[in-house]
Amino acid sequence: MRVLPIPCLSDNYAYLLIDPETNEAAIVDPSEPEPVLQAVAENLGRNGDLKVVAIFATHHHHDHVGGNEEVATRLGIKKVYGYASDNGRIPRQSEFLEEGSTFTLGSLQVRILAIPGHTLGAIAYVVTREPSDPVVFTGDTLFVGGCGRIFEGDPPMMHASLQKLAHLEPRTQVYCGHEYTESNLRFATHVEPSNQAVRRAIESARKRREAGLPTVPSTIGDELAFNPFLRANSPEIRSTLGIEPVASGAEALGAIRRAKDSFK
Ligand code: ZN
Ligand code: FE
Secondary structure, eight states: OEEEEEEETTTEEEEEEEOTTTOEEEEEOOOSHHHHHHHHHHHHHHSTTOEEEEEEOSSOOHHHHTTHHHHHHHHTOOEEEEEGGGTTTSTTOOEEEOTTOEEEETTEEEEEEEOOSSSTTOEEEEEEOTTSOOEEEEETTEETTEEOOOSSSOHHHHHHHHHHHHTSOTTOEEEESBOOHHHHHHHHHHHOTTOHHHHHHHHHHHHHHHTTOOOOOEEHHHHHHHOGGGOTTOHHHHHHHTOOTTSOHHHHHHHHHHHHHTOO
């Protein structure tokens, strides 16, 4: 499968997901129409029989669904996927997903994880097609080196959602909703200064950004190594932030999230 990041707005990513076998494609989180339509047009040029048949929404926020209406109209897209309870908040939604829902995009298998916390209807799309590495679209729940703000849920909910993602195969490629990597990793190294994986990630993100490239994808294995929100049990993070060793993972996650909210 092919995944093309499409930079939108100031720091959002929409994605063009293509099944190479059937040339069926989906747009993940079209923030705004123009860059998405342009990316589709460029790929039509290279691949005349590309059929964009679906929009995948990770959650209802405007910077993720703002392009749904126009993109669906202009490309004749009928299927707009989102979580069932986001009904009415995702423009043109036609498919109402739950935890464990499955469907196909051409030869690609798609499976839904409910990952509430940032919003109550946040979902991840796990896309597989052997022998490719699996891919997950995480919206604003798991970022490279960070996690989203907890707007509609609470820390235990966000912790459970992040743990669900953490248990995907380590080689799973992570495509998230925003380019926040460098600031996330500044926080990561502040809370866990001896973590060498964080240092290496900072270096590689800096090079990619200097070259004008996105920092996505990372992998679940990478995130387990450097993302403080998947490392709530790290003794160093706990001691930096004054989190008791006996505190639960959910309590620690809440404390790490609060520290990040006020980190400059
Ligand atoms: Zn959001
Ligand atoms: Fe967002």
